[in-house]
Amino acid sequence: MIKMKKRQFKTESKRILDLMINSIYTNKEIFLRELISNSSDALDKLYYLSLTNKDIKVNKDDLFIRVDYNKDKRTITISDNGTGMTEEELENNLGVIAESGSLKFKEENKEQNDVNIIGQFGVGFYSAFMVSDKVTVESKSYKDDRATIWESAGVDGYTLSPSDKKDNGTIITLHLKEDTEDYNYSELLSEYKLRGIIKKYSDYISYPIKMEVENNRKKEDSDEYETYKEVITINSMIPLWKRNKKDITEEEYNNFYSDKFFDYDKPLDVLHFNIEGNVNYNALLYIPSHAPYDYYSKEYEKGLQLYTNGVLIMDKCSELLPDYFSFVRGVIDTEDIPLNISREALQDDKNIKLIAKSIESKVKNELLDLLKNNRDKYLEFYKAFGMQLKFGIYNDYGMHKDKLEDLIMFYSSGEKKLITLDEYVNKLKEEDKNIYYCAGETVDKIDMLPQVEGIKDKHEVLYLTDYVDEFAIMAIHEYKGKTFVNVTNESTDLSTDEEKEKINKENTDNKDMLEEMKKVLEGNVEEVKLTNKLKSHPVCLTTTGEVSTSMEKVINAMPTDEKIKANEVLEINASHKIVDKLKDLYKNDKDEFTKYTKVIYYEARLIEGLPIDNPTELSNLMCDIMANK
Ligand code: ADP
Numbered sequence: 001m002i003k004m005k006k007r008q009f010k011t012e013s014k015r016i017l018d019l020m021i022n023s024i025y026t027n028k029e030i031f032l033r034e035l036i037s038n039s040s041d042a043l044d045k046l047y048y049l050s051l052t053n054k055d056i057k058v059n060k061d062d063l064f065i066r067v068d069y070n071k072d073k074r075t076i077t078i079s080d081n082g083t084g085m086t087e088e089e090l091e092n093n094l095g096v097i098a099e100s101g102s103l104k105f106k107e108e109n110k111e112q113n114d115v116n117i118i119g120q121f122g123v124g125f126y127s128a129f130m131v132s133d134k135v136t137v138e139s140k141s142y143k144d145d146r147a148t149i150w151e152s153a154g155v156d157g158y159t160l161s162p163s164d165k166k167d168n169g170t171i172i173t174l175h176l177k178e179d180t181e182d183y184n185y186s187e188l189l190s191e192y193k194l195r196g197i198i199k200k201y202s203d204y205i206s207y208p209i210k211m212e213v214e215n216n217r218k219k220e221d222s223d224e225y226e227t228y229k230e231v232i233t234i235n236s237m238i239p240l241w242k243r244n245k246k247d248i249t250e251e252e253y254n255n256f257y258s259d260k261f262f263d264y265d266k267p268l269d270v271l272h273f274n275i276e277g278n279v280n281y282n283a284l285l286y287i288p289s290h291a292p293y294d295y296y297s298k299e300y301e302k303g304l305q306l307y308t309n310g311v312l313i314m315d316k317c318s319e320l321l322p323d324y325f326s327f328v329r330g331v332i333d334t335e336d337i338p339l340n341i342s343r344e345a346l347q348d349d350k351n352i353k354l355i356a357k358s359i360e361s362k363v364k365n366e367l368l369d370l371l372k373n374n375r376d377k378y379l380e381f382y383k384a385f386g387m388q389l390k391f392g393i394y395n396d397y398g399m400h401k402d403k404l405e406d407l408i409m410f411y412s413s414g415e416k417k418l419i420t421l422d423e424y425v426n427k428l429k430e431e432d433k434n435i436y437y438c439a440g441e442t443v444d445k446i447d448m449l450p451q452v453e454g455i456k457d458k459h460e461v462l463y464l465t466d467y468v469d470e471f472a473i474m475a476i477h478e479y480k481g482k483t484f485v486n487v488t489n490e491s492t493d494l495s496t497d498e499e500k501e502k503i504n505k506e507n508t509d510n511k512d513m514l515e516e517m518k519k520v521l522e523g524n525v526e527e528v529k530l531t532n533k534l535k536s537h538p539v540c541l542t543t544t545g546e547v548s549t550s551m552e553k554v555i556n557a558m559p560t561d562e563k564i565k566a567n568e569v570l571e572i573n574a575s576h577k578i579v580d581k582l583k584d585l586y587k588n589d590k591d592e593f594t595k596y597t598k599v600i601y602y603e604a605r606l607i608e609g610l611p612i613d614n615p616t617e618l619s620n621l622m623c624d625i626m627a628n629k
Helices: 011-021 030-052 087-095 107-120 124-130 191-202 250-261 343-348 350-373 375-398 421-426 443-447 450-456 469-476 497-509 511-520 549-556 577-588 590-608 615-628
Strands: 005-007 065-070 075-080 132-140 147-152 158-163 169-176 209-218 225-233 269-275 281-287 304-308 311-317 329-334 409-412 418-420 434-439 461-464 482-486 525-531 539-544 567-573
Touching (some): 011 124, 030 065, 030 075, 030 124, 030 169, 030 311, 087 132, 087 147, 191 311, 250 269, 250 281, 250 329, 269 350, 281 350, 329 350, 343 350, 350 375, 375 469, 418 421, 434 450, 434 469, 443 450, 443 461, 450 461, 450 539, 497 511, 497 525, 511 525, 511 577, 539 590, 567 577, 567 590, 577 590, 590 615
Parallel strands (some): 065 209, 304 329, 434 461, 434 482, 525 567
Antiparallel strands (some): 075 169, 132 147, 132 169, 147 158, 269 281, 409 461
């Protein structure tokens, strides 16, 4: 007669069990990852024991994990020939949440967190109950002659009974739940499904995960095919990132990338390294050659795959990447993170922080290296992700600018191509204190601006064409002791003292007329003045203070109610014929003078690409003027 012992679960275990059984979480397939990881641990333990204890004889090549399924009985079996468990261990390990594996389950967080906990982290043996209504564990410890069967159908408790299992190891049998509207458990009972789950989560477990599969072959001396069964190893066992760099071909790197990250264009760059020190990890990182379609949207999720000891514990660990390097894809494998780490613990984990920091500097150095030694590649990278770097500078109040300012580029008026700030500054003389820039929609449009024409012969001007650029520049503020100067700012003045004196005098001499113009443009401009900045062009609009007209455009295009207005100054080329005309009209025809003033202002706005509030008025004014001529 079989002696069966009935037992109750400890209270805490009951709660976890309850959570698993009633889980609404859809990603139930992770139970297999958990059970395979447990098997792998048991194999590890046995192997290490054998190294120190000569009574335990283990050949590493004999160690395995096996997964089977039985459609008729609706069971999935996971077996291993690892340490196994004694009756006492079965009670202690599966009857209570083991300390090591305990997820510090907080009653108060239960409602909002259960989905997350299950999704992201190792939840251990009990995850079997997400898919099973009964679980049987048959185990024989390497240190005991007797074997035991542990069985449980849920929170009511479990039973222990003797078994006649001869070899050490553990066989876990899951009796699958009936299908429901929410989940098709039967689907798990297929070679295709199980193989897929194993490949996805446990491909890099270092022991073979064996499964009996069906194959086809041609019958001997016949054209007919027959199916036959064979046991094969499903997982690839050695992760690419753990292999020696020298032995990996570019194709292998690229295939891994497209398999894992579903990007069928080759990556731009691969970083494969191993760090040993305060924290230990292997990394295989990729810089894509183009931005994913959703990259600059809220939908894009950054993060690296996080493995511990070859077991995937998180698909997109966002803590490992700063936002400005969110384009990096790849894998981190570390032994310094426990498999069952909780989401909260992960955020604060010292080792995760160390790894993140180290990844950040690796990526930065790689980019600097590309910039220096492989400019074409860097330009390709910059085309795809330069905007993100500039956002990185602008975000968090410029906190990260030191890390990123050497990586950004702008079009140069002199070189007619993208250059870095360092390259700009290197060409400056000691006494040159400014980095000139101008923002606009396109290189061509900026190039045509009157203010730019006046300056670009004397100084290199950086053309800022992304809407974030000016904000990034303002966050940097100063680079290597040089200050950024917007050429469309009213105060930007390159003239000599003599020239200054001359233009000041002309402004004083025409003070009344200019005041009158300002009155006509009441509410629009802060000042109207004559200028020597403009080579051939008659007018331009400059601004005073922080906000430029291009910033005004960017901010006002945002979907908020807060609109801003730059402080505009209308500047008129002192040596242009139009000034004589204005002087004449001011004296002899005030009506016409008013019309001309308005048209000139509208023109200046058009040049800047600013909207015209009343285009009809502009059209009427111009026709009036033309008709009167
Ligand atoms: P964790 O694995 O995180 O410790 P689990 O709840 O998954 O938590 O497992 C509890 C314990 O049960 C393990 O620590 C291990 O001692 C034991 N165990 C589970 N599965 C096996 C197995 N296949 N072989 C031997 N021991 C096992």
